[in-house]
Amino acid sequence: MVVATKERRDNMKERMTIRQRGQVTLPKSLMEKLNLSEGDSLELTMDETGEIKLVPLVTIPADQRWFWTKGWQEGENEAEEDKRLGRTKSFDDIGEALNFLDSDESEKWANKED
Numbered sequence: 001m002v003v004a005t006k007e008r009r010d011n012m013k014e015r016m017t018i019r020q021r022g023q024v025t026l027p028k029s030l031m032e033k034l035n036l037s038e039g040d041s042l043e044l045t046m047d048e049t050g051e052i053k054l055v056p057l058v059t060i061p062a063d064q065r066w067f068w069t070k071g072w073q074e075g076e077n078e079a080e081e082d083k084r085l086g087r088t089k090s091f092d093d094i095g096e097a098l099n100f101l102d103s104d105e106s107e108k109w110a111n112k113e114d
Contacts, residue, residue: 012029012030012033014027014029014030034056036056040056040057041056041057041059042054042055042056042057043055043057089109
């Protein structure tokens with residue numbers, strides 16, 4: 001059994017045949033559903049029951065690895081939650097933002113309860 005995973009896990013069943021040198025061809029429907037194309041990487045794992053999982057991998061350039069660290073992702077999640085709950089403030093330009101940060105209003109705004 002091959003289970004393809006990505007963000008969504010829809011039930012899908014496809015039949016594949018093992019060819020010479022252990023090669024298999026992924027069905028077009030699976031390629032399209034997971035937005036895969038030639039040259040993409042997949043990780044194959046097998047659990048103790050024999051179930052095989054294929055997981056599409058995304059290559060991250062070395063100079064962008066910092067973004068995917070646990071600490072940075074926790075901060076991203078916190079920022080998204082703040083945006084979702086309306087705990088953000090927008091400005092038309094940097095001067096307006098700096099003036100707000102220098103004002104007493106910014107401290108009141110930062111300390112207000114949700």
